[in-house]
Amino acid sequence: xxxxxxxxxxxxxxxxxxxxxxxxxxxxxxxxxxxxxxxxxxxxxxxxxxxxxxxxxxxxxxxxxxxxxxxxxxxxxxxxxxxxxxxxxxxxxxxxxxxxxxxxxxxxxxxxxxxxxxxxxxxxxxxxxxxxxxxxxxxxxxxxxxxxxxxxxxxxxxxxxxxxxxxxxxxxxxxxxx
Numbered sequence: 001x002x003x004x005x006x007x008x009x010x011x012x013x014x015x016x017x018x019x020x021x022x023x024x025x026x027x028x029x030x031x032x033x034x035x036x037x038x039x040x041x042x043x044x045x046x047x048x049x050x051x052x053x054x055x056x057x058x059x060x061x062x063x064x065x066x067x068x069x070x071x072x073x074x075x076x077x078x079x080x081x082x083x084x085x086x087x088x089x090x091x092x093x094x095x096x097x098x099x100x101x102x103x104x105x106x107x108x109x110x111x112x113x114x115x116x117x118x119x120x121x122x123x124x125x126x127x128x129x130x131x132x133x134x135x136x137x138x139x140x141x142x143x144x145x146x147x148x149x150x151x152x153x154x155x156x157x158x159x160x161x162x163x164x165x166x167x168x169x170x171x172x173x174x175x176x177x178x
Contacts, residue, residue, distance in 0.1 A: 001027050008036075016075075017114075039116035043086040044073040044162045046104070046170050047094060047123040053143040055094045055126075056163075060138065069142070070160040073118075082106075082119035090123055091131040094141050099125025104169040109162065120166045122173060146174050 004025040012019040017039040025031050047055040054071075061068050074089035076082065083101060091097055106119040144152070152158060153167050 037114040039114050040075045041117045042073060042075045043082050043089060043119050044071050044166045045086045045090050045121050045123050046071055046166050047090060047126055049126045052146045054146055054149050056142045056144060057093050058140040058142060068160050069158060070163045071166055073162060086121040091129050093139055095128060095130035096126045097129035098123035107165055118162055120169055122170050
């Protein structure tokens with residue numbers, strides 16, 4: 001199944017993303033336009049301390065029109081590697097650094113309409129090392145035991161897709177005593 005991009009025209013440039021019209025040739029030879037949200041790649045970090053607690057942030061999300069409990073995450077700066085971004089976001093959002101960062105893989109957030117790819121990391125060996133938060137972020141930090149985190153996920157307490165996907169990828173590596 002081969003789709004061929006014929007051209008791309010940017011229709012909107014914004015602070016967080018751009019929107020393009022992508023004209024493609026379909027496998028059967030027909031042509032069609034698709035709307036694409038062009039967004040920088042990003043990371044999610046699952047920080048686990050020596051007491052087997054996961055650190056979450058609570059922040060307002062405009063798309064949800066409310067506050068969500070989620071794992072620390074952020075967008076790569078130009079030229080920044082996913083690992084460097086994960087280390088920076090951890091310090092900005094929960095005020096800690098990690099002695100060990102383990103890649104858990106990654107995924108596209110919503111490939112039907114955006115090109116954003118998210119890399120995922122498990123952060124362990126946490127220690128205090130705060131950086132200033134972004135000026136538009138108002139974050140509260142919460143630590144929850146791993147055992148409770150997975151129960152919360154199954155009970156529907158997380159409404160954030162990247163948090164749920166990251167917890168699934170990390171499950172084989174975490175000590176869950178249930």
